[in-house]
Amino acid sequence: MYETLSEGVASDNGLLALLLDAPEQQRRPSLLFAAVNSLLASRRGSDLAAYYPIHGGHRAVDDQLVPAFSAFCGQHRDDLTRLLAQRSTQTNEIRRCVALRLGIDHVQRHWPGPVALVEVGASAGLNLLFDRYDYRLDGEASSAAASSAVVSCEVRGSSGTNILRTPPTITRRLGIDQHPIDLSDPDARAWLEAFIWPEQVEELATLRGAIDLAATTAAASVVTGDATTDTARMLSELPGSEPVVVFTASLLSYLTGQARNAFVAQLREAAHRRPVAWVFAEAPGLLATTALDVPALRGPLAQRNSRYLVGASLRRADQHHDQLLGLADPYLRWFSPARDSTDDFQWIPTD
Structure with missing residues (x-):
């Protein structure tokens, strides 16, 4: 439509x-x-x-x-x-929690143990509850969670049932957004639902299930803040010393080139205080402007902006290790895992 x-x-x-x-x-x-x-x-x-x-x-x-x-x-x-x-654009695409889970899995392989979770551009903060949802990859259950919020995703190029590991303990859940959605406000909830596309009946049910779940827990909070000026400060205010996973999904598309650089500088600053992992689901061309150390982004992959890259950047002080985990539909309706650390995904059709 x-x-x-x-x-x-x-x-x-x-x-x-x-x-x-x-x-x-x-x-x-x-x-x-x-x-x-x-x-x-x-x-x-x-x-x-x-x-x-x-x-x-x-x-x-x-x-x-x-x-x-x-x-x-x-x-x-x-x-x-x-x-x-x-009004302003406000979405919570629950399917993108697949990207978050894959990114946290990658973080766990390098930094085992509990993590704090921060989503920048969190809207209502529903993705912060990613481990409370029921996941169906290729139609098969891949989690033990019994939830009214069912996250479905097709996995291409790999068996979908074994790509998600058990999530770690999440010590803190914080969302940052310029205009947070107050889920206790029926009008705000209705505006969030208005971004569901006309044919997406199942997505509407998933969103409503996630909203209902959020209403029953105080595990996550969303505060007003700017990605380019407030991220480092808010990360520094989190108690503890465990790594912080910072998740973004489509955030870069709302930022100018200068603002994207400012956001990455915020992550770099925060990493001087504690380990920071940036988990992302973003357009390749925009990621290519952020100085990620990924050779594939210097080739044709950077032109494939009708697809999203899922990946992680692990940061400590002045070092960072960047890796692409897969290519996906922007709404994570499907996901193709990377075949190796140098994969540029040219094997995936461009249409």
């Missing part, structure tokens, strides 16, 4: 103009689609809602979809203008 709608919006100046009501750094297709989706949740009788399975619709994509979208935007332009001016 969003592929068809994106093509329609791109050729409609009236619809494109809606995004001009958003702050410049928030003028993203995802924000417009989320704003419409948010309004549709209480307008399920509209012609447009009939195309949205997450709202009970069953109509297939046809040549009336874009006109229905345009008409809905026209009818609710004032509400959309308000949402676009006041």
